[in-house]
Amino acid sequence: MGDDTPYLLDGTHWSGPTGIPHLLLAHLGYTGVALLCGIAIALPVGLYIGHTGRGSFLAINAGNAGRSLPTLGLLMLMVTLMGLGFLPVLIALTVLVIPPILTTTYAGLRNVDRSAVDAAVGMGMRPWQVLWRVEVPMALPVMLGGLRSAALQVVATATVAASVGLSGLGRLLIDGLSVNDYGRVVAGAVVVAVLAIVLDLGLGLVQRYVVSPGVSGRGLRRRGARASAERLDPDLL
């Protein structure tokens, strides 16, 4: 130490296995894999519960149950039970993805105007068609909101994964703390925070353009046409 170059501006910190690009890629890798696993489990279950209304107790309570699970504890418990490695961390991260996806998928489907569903059935649509052509498109804003909170949760927790020996941006924080290199700690915090914010804004844009204009009211000239619709806040489900 002793040099005054800020960590992020020092070229040596941008290459090699401890360089920021490498850590960033590892971080995004953990996040992506965990999100995919979580979605693969929670989406079908959420669609089933939302479409049929069966097992809604599970979907309603998953959100609060998931929030109450302490991330760090879950992570460390998995590692002490299964040993060091990616699999225990992946399981812990996946467990965190499931509740937001499950609850928002369920709430999104349940919140669809019943008359639209009845009309679809009346037009002769099969249950599968009702689900994919009516319910899912109308529930999409809420479902994508759930994806956003799941993604943020995983990006944040992937930081904590460095404390159980994994790579990712958390390395900058954990290693920086252990050797009292505060420049590195702050650099890591800034990169992680920027990553999370960019991810959130990016998913927000996706949400804006994937949702049908008929649902979002985007491009409608009449102001206030959708303003009265109550916002279903995915963070509160």
Add this chain to the structure above:
Amino acid sequence: MIDYLSNNSDVVLAALRQHVPLAFLPLLIGVVLALPVGYLGVRFGWLYHPLLNASGIVYSIPSLALFVTLPYVLGTRILSPVNIVVALSLYTLALMARTVADGLRSVDASLTEAATAMGYRRTRRLLEVELPLALPVVLAGVRVAAVSNISLVSVGALIGVGGLGALFTRGFQLFYPAPILVGVILSVLLAAVTDLVIVSIQRAVTPWSRASARRA
């Protein structure tokens, strides 16, 4: 696990005692600050969307990143519990400000008009009509904030202040699951009890909403 509990009950209780104020103090600070901020987002309509965006940005900052950065911003020591309290207050404020705004916006306009017609001035109308009617939404937010605070406190263990999180790091260092399991269970229990208490408060203070459960 039972052995661990009986041999280390003092350690576990001390961790729990440290955990509770670290979770609830920020809840209180955040909610108290959020009431005026959320109100401003409704009173001045142009502030509502900037408020939503700012809240989303703060809420998306990972907790560990915030915990380790705050000492530089605040000039506190890295081991100071103040960092945790400030960080969790910020999250609570971010979540609650938009919840308060959404709650106030959810109040039926005809009711506020009726109150105005009955001669209520702005402040009294806010305190006696709008705020009580916004309570179901606001308290739903308080539940979420309380439960997330309780589980987030433990991340502080990575910087040496974490209540029940100290049991996680200890168990991890010894590669011994019992303390971690005890910590996880206590944390989840604390969250569940808190949630139940808030739900009971909600029932007591909003008797009119009991008939129709609003949460889908």
